[in-house]
Amino acid sequence: MKADIAEQPEVFARLLDEQADQIAAAAARIAEWRPRSVVFTARGTSDHAALYAAYLTEIRLGIPAGLASPSAMTVYGARPDLRDTLVVGVSQSGGSPDLHEVLRVAKEQGAHTLAVTNNPSSALAEVAELHVDVAAGHEIAVAATKTYTAELLALLMLVESVKGGGTLPADELAELRRLPGHAERVLADDAAVDLAARYRFADRLVTTGRGYAYPTARETALKLMETSYVAGLAFSGADLLHGPLAMAQPDVPVLAVVGSGPAGTSMRDVVARLGERRADVVVVGPSDVDGAEARIATPDVDERYAPLLDILPLQRLALALALHRGENPDAPRGLKKVTATL
Template sequence: MAADIAEQPAGFARLLEDGPAGAIAEVAAEVARRAPRSVLFVGRGTSDHAALYGAYLAEIRLGLPVASASPSAITLYGARPDLTGTLVIGVSQSGGSPDLAGVLNVARETGALTLAVTNNPSSPLAQAAELSIDVVAGHERAVAATKTYTAELLALLLLVEGIRAGDGRLPADERAALDKLPELAAEVLADRSAEELAQRYRFASSLVTTGRGYAYPTARETALKLMETSYLPALSFSGADLLHGPLAMTDPDVPVLAVVGDGPGGRSMRDVVTRLGERRADVVTIGAADVPGASARLAVPAVDERYSPLLDILPLQRLALALALARGEDPDAPRGLKKVTTTL
């Protein structure tokens, strides 16, 4: 897991190279040409969190209605929704789960434009889709996905911004900003604060993660990583949902990891941290600036809010790894889990 985490700066650089980025631009241009009226995402686990990030991008940047598919409606109950004019995007690091490929097969039959985003271009998911994007993350050693997750995020960012441009090509200033991501990611991974924080929460019995907007997928992915590597019960809420009830359970014994970046989502989260502070909750923020009410911070560089999820998750992956080791667990062999999970 440590080796996979460390490869992410190189993974960003590889995906931004002319070949992979150009292939995504071609897909984006074709999607723009077909002009879908809505977008439907489908994914499981970590890839579903990447899909959630893609959903925020598509709804905000493309102005299209976006939804998340329920695979069981199609694969278990035999539903055949009319998806004419819909772009259906399947996101899966392995591309091997039958239910995801089943959704894309039915979507294609019922009028959708289908697209697979995967780390395995020869997978059943990629074969089921009309269009395919290879996130070129390379072989991932650990069961817990790390580098494939951020590769999916970057691929979806390039896709959505390419669709928005119309011809798949990003404006020069945006491309220049993205080219800085590998260096920024390396800076984040050089910080050892996550290891120190792991010792602080070694004996925690539960934990809460929270974020809003583009940061919400980061909160959900963090909770999953903690659960699958440390077996630590972790509940994830959007900042808004946290205030609608779950806030009542927070206290000094329930650590809260709050992703607080720049932009509208980050500004809203500052109010959430204030409310948590009123309850004397032990709050750690992930972001570029100190936030009143927090007891500690995992620092990341200030970037455009759309790019933040690619950096914010890095120290949290390190935290999950370090916390598992501190609790005497083996994060490379989570009990009961395999690299490819098959669901029908």
Template sequence: MNQPQVGATDNTSADQPGKGMAADIAEQPGVYADVLDHGAAEIARIAAIIAERRPRSIVFTARGTSDHAALYAAYLTEIRLGLPASLASPSVVTVYDARPDWSDSLVIAVSQSGGSPDLAQVVAAARASGALTLAVTNNPDSRLAGEAELHLDVRAGHERAVAATKTYTAELLTLLLLIEGIRTGTGRLDAAEATAIGKLPELASGVLATTGAAELAGRYRFASRFVTTGRGYAYPTARETALKLMETSYLPSLAFSGADLLHGPLAMTDPGVPVLAVVGSGPGGHAMWNVLTQLGKQRADVVVVGAADVPGQTARLATPAVDERFAALLDILPLQQLALHLAIERGENPDAPRGLKKVTETV
């Protein structure tokens, strides 16, 4: 039975740093399989309800890691559904006491714990304005789930480490199935889509078994900062990677869209600043080639995450060549491992980052 985590973690002892995070990372192929085997029917039901309501736009609200999952879903919404998508700022409601008119919108709140009061207030305000509201959480009994008209459980189960890993990818998969289900209008996936998505658990197992993240962590043990970058569906992966590095190793890590990187921040890259570049096999990946060319001119230390080698790269964390929508669920895996091993190399315990707890309550 799924047991969502809503309180303190059972972090491992100081002599086993990273054991909890390593276990969470390793469980992700099984989480994918569980969502597909036991959660897909409910996702399809919710998708069909949403399709029938025909929202004119989709508004997402989230914090932290879940904000990156929401950004991924925003790309899906605009590309696959052709609907405008946005990310609402909770402070508009909670700090400024404004009440936007979301009456023709679907408002989706994404939260692992469902315990942050500000997200619940946004959903309540959206529902009062006439919006259709959906909570996507790892805790069906949370306040957020209760505030929304609809709820989806991401089925990630208990997460041991404070830094989120399997809850993030479970959110990605749930949102992918939801958006694709809305696109068909019936909630059910096209046969080709279902077949391709059904391969994700096996592909994820292969990625986790073959990455060189531990060796790469040794190389960057003394790095003082990182830059992460990607375009399109890969951009949320870049942002989530930066967050994981900051949470677990306390390393300043700046995430940029590949396009934004060229608008100024490129100047700070040099051989002493590692760049983690997520390069997919589709349009977003192709759009990264100019970025990589410019990084090469800067003699930047570039680690590519993707299916193909890139001229001038320092190293590559290999992932399969798949549709960019699905790559988001695979490319993050070796980067989670890199964050884990880098923290351990630096003498930190990624299971229990200083000053952080699993549920962060913001208002």
């Protein structure tokens, strides 16, 4: 897991250097199709990448987007009318039967289909009309790290290329080329590792964020559950105030992702409310926030780019916490690299 995490700056650079043309070609086809809606389907870590892409699709393209429930088709046999819809399967392995079935049925029901995977020869890639290879290379650990951020970057490049009519704008590409350097600097900071001892005896932990940061909160909770067996409870900042705030107290740690965009501004009120309840809040973001006891610093970048960087120290936190608790993060109990569901 440590080795996979360390590779992420290299993965970013490779995606930008080697996959931009393939992604632009896929984006050009999508721009020609002019879908009226986009439905993403994914599982596990890839589900959080898909959620990020749904935010991008609605905010940047103005197209309604959402996440499918695969069981509607695979278990209940639903056959929704998907004309004028783009259905996107996101999967590191491309090997889960339910995602393959969703794309197969979607094509029968009139949808265009796209697969985003780390395996161009996978069943999911083969069933889809278009495929985007995230080019993360072989991932050693069971817990996904570099494939997750590769999916985020590939989906970001895809959406921005669709917005550009099939071309990633030069100014956008120039900003994205700064990501590998940002990632190297974030991974060189041991603040998250140093905080791991703080949570050694925690049995549950809350993660929260809004907008583009919400998928980061969900992915962090999953990583903590996978590697340290902590009950990770992920909430959007808005949902946290609608009930779950009642459980906030000093012995329930909170990791709050607070960026510098509109969602980050709204999260400051959430952190303040948590502080009023004396919750143990650590903020992940570019600036200090009233109500937080500590901060894991990340670069002040465009809100769209932040999820690719904010998750990096949190991956390191999950790894360090597992080791503090005497667990082996490379061999999580009951898990394997490819999970097949239907």
